[in-house]
Amino acid sequence: xxxxxxxxxxxxxxxxxxxxxxxxxxxxxxxxxxxxxxxxxxxxxxxxxxxxxxxxxxxxxxxxxxxxxxxxxxxxxxxxxxxxxxxxxxxxxxxxxxxxxxxxxxxxxxxxxxxxxxxxxxxxxxxxxxxxxxxxxxxxxxxxxxxxxxxxxxxxxxxxxxxxxxxxxxxxxxxxxxxxxxxxxxxxxxxxxxxxxxxxxxxxxxxxxxxxxxxxxxxxxxxxxxxxxxxxxxxxxxxxxxxxxxxxxxxxxxxxxxxxxxxxxxxxxxxxxxxxxxxxxxxxxxxxxxxxxxxxxxxxxxxxxxxxxxxxxxxxxxxxxxxxxxxxx
Numbered sequence: 364x365x366x367x368x369x370x371x372x373x374x375x376x377x378x379x380x381x382x383x384x385x386x387x388x389x390x391x392x393x394x395x396x397x398x399x400x401x402x403x404x405x406x407x408x409x410x411x412x413x414x415x416x417x418x419x420x421x422x423x424x425x426x427x428x429x430x431x432x433x434x435x436x437x438x439x440x441x442x443x444x445x446x447x448x449x450x451x452x453x454x455x456x457x458x459x460x461x462x463x464x465x466x467x468x469x470x471x472x473x474x475x476x477x478x479x480x481x482x483x484x485x486x487x488x489x490x491x492x493x494x495x496x497x498x499x500x501x502x503x504x505x506x507x508x509x510x511x512x513x514x515x516x517x518x519x520x521x522x523x524x525x526x527x528x529x530x531x532x533x534x535x536x537x538x539x540x541x542x543x544x545x546x547x548x549x550x551x552x553x554x555x556x557x558x559x560x561x562x563x564x565x566x567x568x569x570x571x572x573x574x575x576x577x578x579x580x581x582x583x584x585x586x587x588x589x590x591x592x593x594x595x596x597x598x599x600x601x602x603x604x605x606x607x608x609x610x611x612x613x614x615x616x617x618x619x620x621x622x623x624x625x626x627x628x629x630x631x632x633x634x635x636x637x638x639x640x641x642x643x644x645x646x647x648x649x650x651x652x653x654x655x656x657x658x659x660x661x662x663x664x665x666x667x668x669x670x671x672x673x674x675x676x677x678x679x680x681x682x683x684x685x686x687x688x689x690x691x692x
Contacts, residue, residue: 364383364384364385364386364387364459364460364461365381365382365383365384365459365460365667365668365690366381366382366384366425366458366459366460367379367380367381367382367425367426367427367458367459367667367670368380368382368423368424368425368426369412369422369423369424369426370422370423370424371422372412372413372414373412373413373414374413375408375409375412375413375674375677375678376670376671376672376674376675376678377671378412379412379426379670379671379674381667381668381670384459386461387461387462387463388463389436389438389463390436390437390438390441390463391438391439391463392438392439392440393438393439393440393441393465393466393467394437394438394441394463394464394465394466395434395435395436395437395438395441395444395463395464395465395466395469396434396435396436396437396461396462396463397432397433397434397435397450397452397461397462397463397464397469398432398433398435398460398461398690398691399430399431399432399457399458399459399460399461399462399690399691400430400431400432400433400449400478400482400689400690400691401430401431401478401479401482401664401687401688401689401690402427402429402430402431402457402458402482402687402688402690403429403482403483403486403685403686403687403688404673404674404677404685404686404687404688405428405429405486407428407486408426408427408428409674409677409678411424411426412424412426425456425458425459426456426458427455427456427457427458427459428455428457428486429451429457429482429483429484429485429486430451430452430457430458430482430690431449431450431451431478431479431481431482431484432449432450432451432452432469433447433448433449433450433478434446434447434448434449434450434469435461437466438466441466442466443466443471444466444469444471448471448474449472449474449476449478449481450469450470450471450472451469451470451472451481451482451484451485451645451649452464452468452469452470453468453469453470453485453633454468458667458670458688458690459690460667460690460691467638470484470485470641470642470645470646471642471646472484472645472646472649473646473649473650473652473653475653476649476650476652476653477652477653479661479664479687480652480657480658480659481649481652482687483515483659483685483687484645484648484649484652485629485645486515486629487515487516487519487659488519488523488648488651488652488657488659489629489633489644489645489648490516490519490602490627490629491516491517491519491520491522491523492519492523492644492648493629493632493633493644494520494578494600494602494627494632495520495523495524495527495529496632496644497627497632498576498578498598498600498625498627499524499527499529499575499576500529500575500576503527503528503529504528504529504530505529505530505574505575506529506530506531506532506550506569506572506573506574506575507524507529507530507531507532507574507575507576507577507578508531508532508533508534508565508574508576508577508578508589508592508593509521509531509532509533509534509577509578509579509580510534510555510577510578510579510580510581510585510589511534511535511580511581511603511605512531512533512534512535512540512544512549512552513533513535513537513540513543513544513683514580514603515659515660515685516580516602516603517533517544517580518543518544518547518658518659518660519547519657519659520578521533521544521547521548521549522547522548522651522656522657523651523657524548525548525550526548526651526656530550530551530569531548531549531550531551532550532551532553532565532568532569532574532592533549533550533551533552533553534552534553534554534555534561534585534589535552535553535554535555536554536555536556537554538554539683540552540683543660543683547658551565551568551569553565553568555581555585555588558584558585558587558588559588561588561589561591561592562588562591562592565592566592573592573593573594573597574592574593574594574597575593575594575597576593576597576598576599576600577589577590577592577593577597577598577599577600578600578602578627579599579600579601579602579603579610580601580602580603580604580605581603581604581605581606582601582603582604582605582606582607582608582609582610583606583607583608583609583610583611584606584608584611585606586599586601586610586611586612586624587611587612587613587616590612590613590616590620590622591616593620593622594620595620595621595622596620596621596622596623597620597622597623598622598623598624598625599612599622599623599624599625600625600627601624601625601626601627602626602627602628610624612624659684659685660683660684660685661684661685661687662676662682662683662684662685662686663676663684663686663687664686664687664688664689664692665686665687665688665689666688666689666692667688667689667690667691667692670688673686673688
């Protein structure tokens, strides 16, 4: 049986290796033996391997924040999962072919959904879902704004906002990203630069309606630019750091527009909800995947033995689509 491991922080394609490890023991009470079908390479995975993430593992470390798995065997007392079921694990360290996990750590999903799409369900659509739940206006027809709209979270947010009856202003950095955002359900797509005219261009796109909330994955000067577009009392939800720069905002924007800025973490959003509520939310998301309404572009898939190539590809900038690894290919 194979897994991916690393024994020191560094460049992911260099430090990560494929290792042979023993097969897991049979599942005990309340546990299931699962086979990993596919896992994505996420930015958070790369940060952890590089040692730049807040969470630091002990070595040897096994990466992985997401996956889609198939149940092979269920231990005694397990209800809700049977051999053959596809599920989404909440546990990390997912870059391994087979493992035993607590049944309570698995999310049940629509069995008609594509496992490759399900492998990305927890992080990308999940982030968009809970940001909208916690910070988007409730009234249909209102506008919201987001940066990095062609990212996996951004495309999910555009789709899910439309499902809620909200309209989105989607900020992108490249003209060739516009079509994908519109296909995902984005109402208006605006280029990020020049920053000093962003508000004028956003208000032209919305018919002078100011967005009631903003979701920012870029930070840096982009934060100040989007603040100028917003309605009074709007939250700016910062969930990414693509610019690697501090968020910029003026005191006048904070004071006279009464804006608020909050940091957003998916684990924290999940932790404040009951397991039953989280299960219900992710089942709803998986049904949108099964229906074809919710889809994340996939740029390339690799077998586990080509993990170095997959990691190099995932580290490239300007990609349109996720890099996935087929654990048993």
